[in-house]
Structures are given as C-alpha cells and as structure tokens.
Amino acid sequence: MSLSPDQVRHIARLARLGIDESEIESYADNLSRIVDFVDQLGKAETADVEPMAHPLEMAQRLREDEVTESDHRDEYQENAPQTEAGLYIVPRVIE
Amino acid sequence: MFEKTLSELADALAGGEVSSEELTRAFIERIDALDGNYNAFITTTPEEALEQAREADRRRASGDAGPLTGVPIAHKDIFCTRGVRTSCGSKMLDNFVSPYDATVVARLREAGAVCLGKTNMDEFAMGSSNETSWYGPVRNPWDTERVPGGSSGGSAAAVAARMVPAATGTDTGGSIRQPAALTGITGFKPTYGRVSRYGMIAFASSLDQAGSLTASAEDAALLLNAIAGFDPRDSTSVEREVPDYRGELDQDLKGLKVGVPSEFFDEGLDGETARVVEAALDQYRELGAEVREVHLPHLGLSVPTYYVVAPAECSSNLARFDGVRFGYRCEDPRDLLDLYERSRGEGFGPEVQRRIMTGTYVLSAGYYDAYYLKAQKTRKLIRDDFLAAFEEVDVLMGPTTPTPAFGIGEKTDDPITMYLNDVYVNAVNLAGLPAASIPAGFVNGLPVGLHLIGNFFEEGRLLNVAHRYQQVTDWHRRMPENIE
Numbered sequence: 001m002s003l004s005p006d007q008v009r010h011i012a013r014l015a016r017l018g019i020d021e022s023e024i025e026s027y028a029d030n031l032s033r034i035v036d037f038v039d040q041l042g043k044a045e046t047a048d049v050e051p052m053a054h055p056l057e058m059a060q061r062l063r064e065d066e067v068t069e070s071d072h073r074d075e076y077q078e079n080a081p082q083t084e085a086g087l088y089i090v091p092r093v094i095e
Numbered sequence: 096m097f098e099k100t101l102s103e104l105a106d107a108l109a110g111g112e113v114s115s116e117e118l119t120r121a122f123i124e125r126i127d128a129l130d131g132n133y134n135a136f137i138t139t140t141p142e143e144a145l146e147q148a149r150e151a152d153r154r155r156a157s158g159d160a161g162p163l164t165g166v167p168i169a170h171k172d173i174f175c176t177r178g179v180r181t182s183c184g185s186k187m188l189d190n191f192v193s194p195y196d197a198t199v200v201a202r203l204r205e206a207g208a209v210c211l212g213k214t215n216m217d218e219f220a221m222g223s224s225n226e227t228s229w230y231g232p233v234r235n236p237w238d239t240e241r242v243p244g245g246s247s248g249g250s251a252a253a254v255a256a257r258m259v260p261a262a263t264g265t266d267t268g269g270s271i272r273q274p275a276a277l278t279g280i281t282g283f284k285p286t287y288g289r290v291s292r293y294g295m296i297a298f299a300s301s302l303d304q305a306g307s308l309t310a311s312a313e314d315a316a317l318l319l320n321a322i323a324g325f326d327p328r329d330s331t332s333v334e335r336e337v338p339d340y341r342g343e344l345d346q347d348l349k350g351l352k353v354g355v356p357s358e359f360f361d362e363g364l365d366g367e368t369a370r371v372v373e374a375a376l377d378q379y380r381e382l383g384a385e386v387r388e389v390h391l392p393h394l395g396l397s398v399p400t401y402y403v404v405a406p407a408e409c410s411s412n413l414a415r416f417d418g419v420r421f422g423y424r425c426e427d428p429r430d431l432l433d434l435y436e437r438s439r440g441e442g443f444g445p446e447v448q449r450r451i452m453t454g455t456y457v458l459s460a461g462y463y464d465a466y467y468l469k470a471q472k473t474r475k476l477i478r479d480d481f482l483a484a485f486e487e488v489d490v491l492m493g494p495t496t497p498t499p500a501f502g503i504g505e506k507t508d509d510p511i512t513m514y515l516n517d518v519y520v521n522a523v524n525l526a527g528l529p530a531a532s533i534p535a536g537f538v539n540g541l542p543v544g545l546h547l548i549g550n551f552f553e554e555g556r557l558l559n560v561a562h563r564y565q566q567v568t569d570w571h572r573r574m575p576e577n578i579e
Binding site: 012015016018031033037038058078080088 | 287288327331333393399403421435437443451452455459468471473509551
C-alpha cells in the first residue's frame with residue numbers, strides 16, 4: 001500500500017514533526033516501502049494467537065506510597081531552553 | 096598494554112604491575128592519537144577519568160579494590176552520565192548534560208571502573224551502520240571505508256581499535272551483536288530485564304537491553320557481574336539472583352546440545368560467511384558438543400514484526416522531546432504547535448523521523464489491528480519457536496550477520512535493505528533472550544561473527560560456551576593493522 005503525500009502530512013502532524021515540504025515526496029516513498037514490507041505480516045495465520053506485548057510474564061510491581069525522591073527542580077531546569085521563577089516558558093497559549 | 100583484555104588489565108592492576116593512573120593516561124593518549132581515523136567518541140572526559148583513576152589507585156592502596164577498580168571503560172552515549180553531555184547521537188540532545196547517572200553507569204562507577212568518554216552511535220540507537228549519528232559516521236578499524244555496524248558502532252570501533260578495553264552498549268534489535276560481528280569483537284546482550292534500563296535513553300521499551308562490547312567472553316562476564324541485578328527504578332527489571340558469571344566460564348562442553356536453525360542459512364547468507372560459521376560449528380563438535388538442525392519456522396516474520404513493534408514504541412517514547420523541558424528548541428517559535436513541530440523537525444534526523452512516522456501510522460486509528468495487534472501476535476509465534484527449540488537443545492548458533500561489514504553509503508538509499516542486515520538478530524529481542532556474537536574468522540580480511548543464543552536467564556551458560564571456544568581459538572585476539 002502506498003502512502004500519499006497528504007497521508008504523510010497527516011502522520012507528521014499527528015507526530016508533531018515539522019517536515020519540509022520539499023521532503024514530503026521522499027518520506028512518502030520511504031514510508032510506502034516500509035509499510036509494503038510490514039504488510040507481509042497480514043499473511044501469517046494468527047487466529048488463535050494471544051498478542052504478546054512484553055517478553056516476560058510479569059505483573060506491574062507496586063511500591064509503598066511514600067516519598068523516595070527529593071526535589072531537584074533547579075538542577076533539572078538547567079537543561080531547559082527557557083525558564084522563569086522555576087517555571088518552563090513556552091509561547092503564549094491563551095490570548 | 097593496549098592489546099590486553101579487560102580481565103588481563105584487571106589482573107595487572109591487582110598485581111601492582113601498573114597503576115590505574117598510568118593505564119588511564121595510556122588509553123587517553125591512544126584515543127587522542129587514533130580516534131581521528133574512526134570517530135568512535137562523541138565526548139571524551141580525560142580530566143574526570145584521571146581523577147577517577149587516582150581515586151581507584153587510592154582505593155586499591157587501602158585494600159578496598161574490586162575486580163573492576165581502576166580499569167578504563169567507555170559508555171555508549173545513550174547512558175546518562177551525571178555532569179557529562181549525553182547526546183544519544185542526536186542534535187536533539189547535543190546540549191543535554193545529564194543530572195543523574197544511569198544504573199549501569201552508577202554500578203560501574205561504584206565498582207571503580209574509570210570512564211574515558213561517551214561513544215558514538217546511530218541517532219537514538221536507530222540504525223545498523225552508525226551512519227545516522229548527528230556526529231558523523233564511525234569508521235570500521237578493519238577497513239575505514241566500511242561501517243562498524245550499529246547502533247553501538249562507536250563502542251565497537253573503540254574496542255576493536257583498542258582505544259578502550261571494553262565499552263557498554265545497548266541492543267534493541269541487534270545493536271550490540273551486529274557491530275561486534277562487523278568489528279571482530281565479543282558482543283553480549285543479556286536477557287530482557289536482567290540489567291536495569293534506568294537512565295538508558297528509551298528507544299523501544301519492550302526490546303531495549305544493556306550489555307557489553309569487549310575483547311573476550313571472560314571480559315563480558317566480568318562486566319555483567321557488575322551491571323546485572325534488580326533495580327527498583329526500572330519496573331521491568333527482574334528480581335532474580337545474580338550468579339557469579341566468571342565462576343561458570345570453565346565448565347566442560349561435553350554433551351552440550353547445539354541447535355542450528357536451518358532458517359539462518361537462507362539465500363541472503365553470503366557463502367564465505369556460511370563457511371566460517373560451519374568451521375566454528377566443527378570446532379564446537381571437537382569440544383564435545385552435539386550439533387543438530389532445528390527449526391524456527393516463523394523467523395521470516397521477525398524483521399517485519401520488529402519494524403512494527405520498535406517504531407510503535409519509539410513514536411511513544413520520543414514524544415517526550417518537545418523543546419520545552421530539555422533538549423533542542425527551534426528559534427523564535429510562533430506558537431506552541433510551531434515550537435513542537437519545528438523543534439522536533441529540526442532536532443531529529445531523517446531515520447528517527449521515519450521511525451516516528453512509521454510508529455505513528457501503525458498505531459493510528461484504523462490501522463492498529465492490522466499492524467500493531469498483528470505484530471504482537473506474530474511476536475508470540477516467534478517467541479514460541481524459540482521456546483520449542485530450547486526444549487531440544489541448550490544453545491542456538493548461526494551467523495550474526497548475512498555478510499561482513501558493508502561500505503559506508505552502500506545501504507543508505509533504501510531503508511529496507513538496511514533493515515534486512517538484522518535478519519538474524521531482531522528475533523532475539525522480540526523473544527527477550529540472551530545472546531552473543533563472538534569472532535569466528537574472516538572473509539577477505541573482514542571479521543565474521545558467530546551468533547550464540549541462550550534460553551532465558553542462561554547468561555552463565557552462554558558465556559561459558561563462548562569462553563571455551565575462545566580458549567581453543569585466537570580469532571578474538573586478532574587486531575586490525577595500523578592501530579599500533
């Protein structure tokens with residue numbers, strides 16, 4: 001199945017990836033090849049097969065509800081592009 | 096000293112033949128002299144390394160040294176290292192200085208290992224040639240016009256050129272074993288859950304596992320002793336006792352049942368590579384193993400299954416890179432959407448974007464059942480094939496890759512051609528099994544890897560099987576020319 005340029009634009013929007021208009025064609029070609037390739041899974045007989053999400057049969061571990069981590073906000077914010085008064089700054093969202 | 100294995104260097108340190116500071120200085124000088132040819136390191140940390148080496152020497156003087164105290168290593172740049180840039184091979188994290196250590200890093204630090212730097216890798220570990228790194232391709236020390244494999248290509252090249260005796264790596268779909276094969280070294284990937292993923296930048300969380308790139312299986316055992324074990328900070332880390340992997344190395348292989356999956360010897364396998372693998376199997380027969388054919392009937396589904404599961408998980412994991420809290424942010428965003436789209440569009444390279452989009456597509460409304468759910472089912476079929484094979488045999492063997500190292504630029508035009516290079520290794524991650532690649536010979540002067548796959552949590556057995564072979568062969572001792 002081949003993906004159209006419009007489908008690629010839609011997927012890129014869903015994934016929040018700003019793709020240059022000049023690259024859409026080449027992504028459409030590459031992604032179509034990948035989708036064609038994985039399409040062969042359709043031929044596998046899987047009617048009675050349980051889906052496997054994870055290699056190990058394990059249950060989600062729970063821990064006691066107590067504080068285990070201390071506050072590292074200042075340290076973590078040293079990696080942020082823009083902060084102010086301990087807050088992360090983004091462009092205005094609400095006018 | 097550089098030709099010695101990690102275990103031999105550990106012995107030299109313990110015997111007082113050399114100090115950690117001397118050893119560390121010697122390897123720093125080697126990196127300075129050689130890495131211009133290979134581009135194996137993204138960041139080197141000579142000052143920190145010498146400080147750690149002096150501390151290791153003090154520890155040894157006070158009688159507090161363990162087997163790894165003072166030995167130099169390097170970390171793949173996917174492991175968070177406190178106070179040191181952790182780029183994951185991406186422009187997205189070029190400016191990211193980790194505020195904490197990954198558990199693997201912390202455990203090796205506690206053991207006293209000295210970190211020389213961070214190694215190059217495919218961007219976010221997505222690649223099989225190290226050509227997707229934002230920091231440029233790594234060159235194979237056996238032939239600098241060829242790739243070292245990927246994604247742990249920098250770790251592999253650094254060890255192959257003996258710029259460091261051992262390095263960490265990660266294996267999501269062969270990213271330790273394939274580069275180890277292409278550079279003539281020992282790559283080891285433990286069972287999923289054996290080593291903590293905490294602080295290891297996530298690519299595909301149900302497949303990712305940390306391991307090692309070393310000169311020998313004995314070295315891999317030494318490192319695994321330090322990094323394996325339960326970690327409450329990784330919800331998929333397994334609570335299970337860690338044996339002494341070095342203690343199991345010497346067991347006799349008499350009566351070992353080796354299964355050779357006939358599906359590994361398909362039309363894509365290079366004939367010369369097949370002959371090297373056959374010779375290795377003969378060597379195992381001489382060691383007392385019984386070699387028999389087995390079948391993994393669904394192996395052909397493993398690469399397409401992998402290229403649904405891994406991109407799906409990747410598209411979810413990489414959603415965290417949003418240009419807000421850390422990492423790359425575009426210039427002058429108009430609004431929040433523009434900030435997200437341009438930061439991610441400019442910060443990620445083409446292969447990462449392809450995988451994010453593939454994952455987004457297979458998870459999107461209307462396609463989930465046809466792709467993602469279907470792949471979860473074929474994944475089960477692949478895993479069950481392995482379980483059935485391990486009812487009959489102790490270990491599986493075959494080629495790690497279909498051919499020796501290919502040329503830089505040779506497979507970059509078509510993603511599928513690149514993906515198919517991992518046709519023997521992807522299935523192991525889908526199943527979650529431990530596996531290794533060990534040097535088994537050469538084709539036209541290029542190394543060939545023998546792929547060993549073990550049953551769940553049988554790392555000790557696997558290392559034993561690799562070690563016994565290395566005691567009667569010297570492929571793992573061979574080094575490229577021009578690294579003196």
